[in-house]
Structures are given as C-alpha cells and as structure tokens.
Amino acid sequence: MQRLRALYAWFDQRLGLGSFFAETAGHLVPESSGSWFYVFGSATLLCFVIQVLTGICLSLVYVPSAAEAYTSLEYLNYEVPLGWYLRAVHYWGSNFMVALLSVHMAQVFLFGAYKYPRELTWISGCLLFLLTLGMAFTGQILRWDQDAYWGVGIGMSIAGRTPFLGEPLVHAVLGGPIIGAATLSRFFALHVFVLVGLIIAVITLHLRLVLRSGISEYPDPDQPVDRATYHARYEDLIRRTGVPFFPNAIAKDLVFGALVILAILGAAAVFGPNGPNGPPDPTLIHTSPRPDFYFLPLFAVFALLPPYTETVLMLVGPVIGIALLFAVPFLDRSGQRNPLRRPVACLAVILVFLVLGSLAYLGETSPWSPEMDAWNGLPLPESAVAGRSPLQLVGAAVFQNKQCRNCHALGGTGGARGPSLDDVAARLSGDQLIRQVLRGGGNMPAYAKQLTPPEVTALVAWMETLHPAYEPPTHEKTWRRKKP
Amino acid sequence: MTSLHVIVSIVLVIAVAACDLPGRPTQAERRVRPDRVLDGAALFESHCRGCHGEPGRLAPVRDLGDPVFLAVIGEGELRRVVSDGVAGTPMPVFSSAGGGPLTEAQIAALADSIFARWATPKAFESVTLPPYSEADARRAGAQPGDSERGLAVWKDYCAECHGPTGEGGGGALRLDQGSFLALTSDQGLRSIVIAGRPELGMPSWREHEGKPPLTVQQISDVVAWLASLRRPFPGRPHSSGDLAAGAP
CATH class of the missing domain: 1.10.760.10 (Cytochrome c-like domain)
Incomplete structure (x- = not known):
C-alpha cells in the first residue's frame, strides 16, 4: 500500500492527476442540477463509448470491401460466436445514441440552458448532433446491403444537385461517378477515423465549455438570466448550495447510465441486429429499401415533396434548418429559462417531435409506394x-x-x-x-x-x-x- | 466457491442463454437472392396464391390444392404451364427464359412442392383418368371434338346449372359471355369439365349426380361446343353482333 501511494505520488507530481480530478469530476455544481432531467447528456456520451468499444470489436471481423462486406456481416451473424450480438449491440447503441441525444437537446432547449453564458456549449452540441447523424448515415452504409446501396444512391443524388459543387462532391464521396469499389472504403474511413476523431474533439470542447461555464442551475421562473448579474449570482449559488459533481451529482447519471446499458443489451438480445437486408446488387429490383429510423422523416419528406420544389427544398431547406438550430441562442435573447414560462419553446418542441414522429411513421409505412408483391x-x-x-x-x-x-x-x-x-x-x-x-x-x-x-x-x-x-x-x- | 467461479459460471450462463435469445438471427431470416429461393412453399406463397388462393379457399382461378386436377395434369405439364403461362389468359409466363421471375430450378421446386403437399396419387391408382389435353384424347383414339354432339352433352350434363345454351340460370353461371370465353383457353375449359371447380360447387367429370361419368369423347365434344360460342370481337359492346346478342 505504501508503495502504491509512492507510485501515485510519483505520477501525480508529474501529471497533476489530483488537481485534474478536483477540477473536473470534483468541481462544485449547483445542487439543483443533480436532477433526473440532467442525465441525458452523460447517457449520450456513454452510448458513444459503447459504440467505440463495439465498433472496435466489429472492425476485427468486418471487411470494408464492396465484394466481401456483405459476406463478412453474414459471417458475424451466423458463424462468429455471439457475433450477431455484437452487431445488435452496435445497432441498438446507435439507435439509443440518436434518441438520447435528441432528448438531451430537447431538455437543454426547454430549460433554456443555451442562454448566456452557454451559447457556445449549445453550438458545439449542435455540431455533435450533426456529427452523430453523420455517423448514423455512414454506419448504415457500412451495413453493405440493399438499404445501404440505395441509401448512398439517394444521398449522392441529392448531393449531386448542388450547383457547381455537386459533381466534384459526388466524385469525392463515391470515389468515382457511380457507386464502386472505392465507395465503401471512403465511407469506412469516414465512419471509423474522420467522424470519430471529430466527435472526440468536439466532445472535448463541449465538456470543456460545460466545465468553464458551469452546469446550468435548475431554471427558476423568478430569476431570469441577466447578463450583468448572472455570474455573481451563479457563483453565489455555488457557494451556498454547491456540491462536488463526483460523487453527488453523478449518482443519478450512473443509475440512468446503468439503465441505458441494460436497455441496449436487452434490446439487442430481444430484437437482434438489423439485417444485412439482402445483397447490395442493383439488378435485384425486388426490394423496398428503407433507411434506419433516424432518417425515416427525411425519407418521407423527399418522397412527398412536389417534384418542382425538390431541388430548392432539399438543398436550401436543410441549410436553413441547421442554421436556425445553431442560431437558437441568438434568436431567443430573453432571460427567462423556465419552460413553464416559455410556451412558444414548449410548443416548438412538441411540434418538432410530432412532425418528426408523423413523418417517420409515413416513412415506415410509405403508403406512396406500391406494394410490389x-x-x-x-x-x-x-x-x-x-x-x-x-x-x-x-x-x-x-x-x-x-x-x-x-x-x-x-x-x-x-x-x-x-x-x-x-x-x-x-x-x-x-x-x-x-x-x-x-x-x-x-x-x-x-x-x-x-x-x-x-x-x-x-x-x-x-x-x-x-x-x-x-x-x-x-x-x-x-x-x-x-x-x- | 470463489469469486472466479461465480464470474466463470455467470459468463457460461450468458453464453449458453445467448444461443437461444430471441434476437439471434435464424437461417430462415437470412436474406436469399430472389432467384435462389428454392423453398417451394415460399415460392407458392409469393407467386401463386394471389390468384390461385390457399388450397380449399375460394379464389378467382383454379384451386391448386385440388387432387383431381393434379392427378389429371401431372407434374410435367404443370411445370410447362407455369413456365410458359397460357397466352391470352391471366396466367402469366413465369420462366426467366420467357421474361418471368422464376428459374427452371425454382419452377421444378414449386411444382414438386405442390405435388408433394396436395397430390394424392394413391387415390387415383384404380381410376381411369380422362386424357388431360385434346391431343392426348386423340392419341387415345377419340375423334376430334364436335360442337353439335357437344350441344347434346351440354343439355344432358350442364344445362341444369348453366342454362340450355350457356346463358345461365339467373345469370350467375352463364358461360356464353364473349369476354369470359376470350380469357379462358380451350384447355382451361377442358380442365374445368374434367376436374370441376370443387370449391365453387362445379362437379368433376365423374360426379354428375345420377349420370354416368363423361366419356373421353363427350369431354372433347362439349369443349368444342363451348369453344364454338367464342365471338370474333369479344368485349366490344359496340360491335353490332355482340350488341344484338346482348352478351359482351
């Protein structure tokens, strides 16, 4: 024991482990932020860790080549002991990650936590949202089946409509004018290296910003944010009710995190992996490809748009939507944070989820498609x-x-x-x-x-x-x- | 019982349980290219039952679960009909050679499965079955079908339900409509005369109440008579002849 202490002291002296811990996990947070509403961000991070771990395991077997990817997925499903379970955990982990991230965003939005001084935290969070959707899209394509094939095809047809940039963009992503041998390698590199690296970098920034501005206190309707007095009030709050993040505030995160892990493992065990849904062969026209659930609303929108609006709405619509998302802290400059005093914000969240839910339902049932069988x-x-x-x-x-x-x-x-x-x-x-x-x-x-x-x-x-x-x-x- | 034992046994329990978890993909769920599906029952479900229905159930066209029909047509002829379809009728070409969706091997598997599941060859061992086609009947020594003799057979065997000249009893069972005849081949008419449509109440060649079974010659004759009702321009009520006959 004595020796261990000495060893720790040796490292601590050089790495500053103790002070790093005290500044991060040990820092004081408002007692009111130890709420069940504040668990979704850490749960999303947990999902990301699960995705990285299962992803590394999958990459041991998966062959990122157009000719062999499908076979290697079937090999995982049917030959490797518990290979199917690994795929299932990765698939359900991704579903949970997108779902929890959406809930986290909705909670932050409803609690007005994006307001002064946390605007950059919101913006980095929006970046993480886009990067996560990028992971979801590229991951879906690594499941090199009919859904993937047509998913790339549709995605690139949309990208190809961009004026001037369309063609070079499509060439860069596909590795040529059409889906070919290089396509899967590019998506593999994006999914495994580029996007993961970016996510880790932006998560670091996100957490750094959370530490710097402090976790937002539970919104009090009678104390709206006032730029002049906010810092003094927050510091006062910490002094009066501050508790260390570890172990006080993190307790609920840990309980919820455990539930999320159980839910992912359970869903993977009961519902299993997704696909692979038929070999990615464009000559097999007897198919009804469908994106994973997070892209079903988009799928439905694209199917339902009147043809003459397509190019404009598909290229300009998302840009406006994303710009609005990023601009939320600058559009809403009021100080009120409590959701009960912000009916427009509440209605906006309800509306967004209702629209996305209805569109996802339409995307899943796709009544506009003939039932070819x-x-x-x-x-x-x-x-x-x-x-x-x-x-x-x-x-x-x-x-x-x-x-x-x-x-x-x-x-x-x-x-x-x-x-x-x-x-x-x-x-x-x-x-x-x-x-x-x-x-x-x-x-x-x-x-x-x-x-x-x-x-x-x-x-x-x-x-x-x-x-x-x-x-x-x-x-x-x-x-x-x-x-x- | 050390903690190592506990951990090892937990891992073993999970590993064993994992073999039977509901999410585990089964071979049955494995996606097969549509042209490699060789499960006859699955092929029947995806390609036949839209029109032919499930065996024993009402459907627009012949019930393929009818053992009499299967005994009369035989597996080779059934395969040929599935492959080539029947021109002019709703029976499409299924062989990939003719532009259809099924390979030769799939058609063989489909026919095999139909016969394996629903044919009852033993029940027909002691039965003399009428020849399936007119050509077979000729080879068996029958004369070509004659519509005049056919009308007599009709009056004797069919008129009770279908009316003295095919105009039906109350309209429900009329067979003289040009469009019905245009969409039914001679062989289709012959198969119905021989095997009946049990699910619709139409008797087979040997089940006419109080009458002897139809002979090979009678079958050819009555089909010839029905074929003689065909119109030159079926389905066009504007052609004066059909308008006068009142039966498009």
Whole structure:
C-alpha cells in the first residue's frame, strides 16, 4: 500500500492527476442540477463509448470491401460466436445514441440552458448532433446491403444537385461517378477515423465549455438570466448550495447510465441486429429499401415533396434548418429559462417531435409506394370472390394479374397508393369504371394499352360487384331513381 | 466457491442463454437472392396464391390444392404451364427464359412442392383418368371434338346449372359471355369439365349426380361446343353482333 501511494505520488507530481480530478469530476455544481432531467447528456456520451468499444470489436471481423462486406456481416451473424450480438449491440447503441441525444437537446432547449453564458456549449452540441447523424448515415452504409446501396444512391443524388459543387462532391464521396469499389472504403474511413476523431474533439470542447461555464442551475421562473448579474449570482449559488459533481451529482447519471446499458443489451438480445437486408446488387429490383429510423422523416419528406420544389427544398431547406438550430441562442435573447414560462419553446418542441414522429411513421409505412408483391402474393379476400359469375371471377384474376392490387387495397390488404376498392361499385358506375381504367386520371396511369377489351369487360364486371352490404352498387341506385 | 467461479459460471450462463435469445438471427431470416429461393412453399406463397388462393379457399382461378386436377395434369405439364403461362389468359409466363421471375430450378421446386403437399396419387391408382389435353384424347383414339354432339352433352350434363345454351340460370353461371370465353383457353375449359371447380360447387367429370361419368369423347365434344360460342370481337359492346346478342 505504501508503495502504491509512492507510485501515485510519483505520477501525480508529474501529471497533476489530483488537481485534474478536483477540477473536473470534483468541481462544485449547483445542487439543483443533480436532477433526473440532467442525465441525458452523460447517457449520450456513454452510448458513444459503447459504440467505440463495439465498433472496435466489429472492425476485427468486418471487411470494408464492396465484394466481401456483405459476406463478412453474414459471417458475424451466423458463424462468429455471439457475433450477431455484437452487431445488435452496435445497432441498438446507435439507435439509443440518436434518441438520447435528441432528448438531451430537447431538455437543454426547454430549460433554456443555451442562454448566456452557454451559447457556445449549445453550438458545439449542435455540431455533435450533426456529427452523430453523420455517423448514423455512414454506419448504415457500412451495413453493405440493399438499404445501404440505395441509401448512398439517394444521398449522392441529392448531393449531386448542388450547383457547381455537386459533381466534384459526388466524385469525392463515391470515389468515382457511380457507386464502386472505392465507395465503401471512403465511407469506412469516414465512419471509423474522420467522424470519430471529430466527435472526440468536439466532445472535448463541449465538456470543456460545460466545465468553464458551469452546469446550468435548475431554471427558476423568478430569476431570469441577466447578463450583468448572472455570474455573481451563479457563483453565489455555488457557494451556498454547491456540491462536488463526483460523487453527488453523478449518482443519478450512473443509475440512468446503468439503465441505458441494460436497455441496449436487452434490446439487442430481444430484437437482434438489423439485417444485412439482402445483397447490395442493383439488378435485384425486388426490394423496398428503407433507411434506419433516424432518417425515416427525411425519407418521407423527399418522397412527398412536389417534384418542382425538390431541388430548392432539399438543398436550401436543410441549410436553413441547421442554421436556425445553431442560431437558437441568438434568436431567443430573453432571460427567462423556465419552460413553464416559455410556451412558444414548449410548443416548438412538441411540434418538432410530432412532425418528426408523423413523418417517420409515413416513412415506415410509405403508403406512396406500391406494394410490389401484392398481385401474386396476397390472396383475394373470399368475400370478393364468393358468389361471383365465371366472367366476374376471371375479371378478379385480371385484377390480380394486371397488378391493380399493388396500389389498390382490398379487404385491408394491398397497396395504399390508390383508394381501396372495397366499395368502388357504390362510388362509380360501370361506365365510370371503364373510363377510369382506360384513361386513368387522378394519379392513376391509363391502362387502355395494357388491357384487351375482354379484360376490361371482365375486370369491370367484377368491380361492379364490389360494394358493402349496406350500400347498393351505383347502377341499382340510379335505376331506383329512374323507376321509383 | 470463489469469486472466479461465480464470474466463470455467470459468463457460461450468458453464453449458453445467448444461443437461444430471441434476437439471434435464424437461417430462415437470412436474406436469399430472389432467384435462389428454392423453398417451394415460399415460392407458392409469393407467386401463386394471389390468384390461385390457399388450397380449399375460394379464389378467382383454379384451386391448386385440388387432387383431381393434379392427378389429371401431372407434374410435367404443370411445370410447362407455369413456365410458359397460357397466352391470352391471366396466367402469366413465369420462366426467366420467357421474361418471368422464376428459374427452371425454382419452377421444378414449386411444382414438386405442390405435388408433394396436395397430390394424392394413391387415390387415383384404380381410376381411369380422362386424357388431360385434346391431343392426348386423340392419341387415345377419340375423334376430334364436335360442337353439335357437344350441344347434346351440354343439355344432358350442364344445362341444369348453366342454362340450355350457356346463358345461365339467373345469370350467375352463364358461360356464353364473349369476354369470359376470350380469357379462358380451350384447355382451361377442358380442365374445368374434367376436374370441376370443387370449391365453387362445379362437379368433376365423374360426379354428375345420377349420370354416368363423361366419356373421353363427350369431354372433347362439349369443349368444342363451348369453344364454338367464342365471338370474333369479344368485349366490344359496340360491335353490332355482340350488341344484338346482348352478351359482351
């Protein structure tokens, strides 16, 4: 023991370990900041550490080459003992990291912690947010599957629209004009070296700023921030109620951190890794690629934008959004920090999460995409077949064969791009149905050239039987009107 | 029991438990290229049941789980129909050679699985099955189908449900509509006459109540009669002939 002490003293003298600890972990923080609301930042950092550790382990097996990456992922999933679990922890760690980071940002925003004197802390945090999304995007591409392939394709198509810079940018990222052998290596370098290095650097800055300005006190509605008096008041607060960060304030962080670790390990064990979702082969058109959840809102927005607004909104929109995010401390110059006195801030957070949530739901269900397997994979509901004549039955077969089902649901199954046809006969007469099928209209293509006259006749004969029991088909309604 | 023992046993328990954790990817979840799927049942689900439905359930077209039909068509012919489709009808070409989605091996696996699951060859060992096609019937010594003789067979066997000349009883079962006939091949009509559509209540060639089974010749004749109802311009109510007949 004596020797250990001597050894420590030797190092302490040279490295200043004791004073470093006292200045960082031991520094005094306001007692009110030891709140459950203040645990999300450290939890995000914890996720990052987990990502680094699992990432290093993954890199021992993963082969960053376009030809072998997919195989090495399958090797991890099926051959390496617990390799699948490693992938799952890395995947769920990333999900938790993005989610906790968003919650941390929302909390900081709601508590007005970005206000004087912590503007730079907010800005460095926004940088970390962007870098984390960069990690998420590049990581998703290292999972070299169909989602990754089309993800790069879409990302680069967007980047390629940038005026002047588009083409060189795409060349630089892809290592050529198209996705090729160099592409994956570039994303590997970004994911493993460049972005991680940047994140570590900015985290250091972020923590340095937190130490320098002190952890913000729990917002008191009656004591708004006043630039002239804030420092004196904060120092007074520390003097009166200050407690060392370690072990007092960190206790809740540790408890929450343990819960986060359990949640990540649990989610990884129960839900497993993501994919790899099919080999990244552009000749396999039978695929419906989808980004991971953090990019689903963007995916939905891009799908829903009217074509003529695309270039402007996709290139200018994010710039404005990010600029607004960075500018938050300068746009809101009031001193009030308590969320209960800042209705606009609360509403803004609710609105942002509602919009992102709705868009993510739309992105996941993507009702604008036809369901390409419906026509041959989904049996028709028996109610749409029972009691039909031979002509109507063959019309139902035409309906399936011409892939109408891919866009039009029946009995709750099928695509959602067009309206469901369960009650189509109650809405349209036979003539209207023929017209709609032949000429299309209202987002539906014209099928006149795809259908022979007998096919149209059979199809419409069958569609005229599609009406709910409580509502007669249109031709009966008109007949009744004519002959009361 | 030292702490080392405890740690080692905990690690072992986790390692063993990890083998059966619900998140562990199974081989079944492993993504296979669509052209390498050789599981016949999966291929049936993804390529056939949209129109043919699940066995025993109502569907627009023939139930592929019907053992009579499977016994009559035989596996080789079924493979050919899946490969080449039936021109003019909703049955598409499935072979990749013809632009379809399935390879030869996949079509073989699909047909194998249909026969392995639903065919009952033993039940037909002592049954003389009618020849599947008109050509087979000719080889078996039958004369070419004759529509006049066919009309007589029709009146005897079919008119009760489908009407004296195919115009149907109450319209539900009419077969004389040009569009129905245009979208059904002669072989399709013949298969229905032979194997029936049990899920729709249409009897097979040997199940007509109170009547002897249809002979090989009768089958050819009645199909010839149905084929004679085909119209030159089906599905066009504007052509005067069809308008007069009132049956597009």
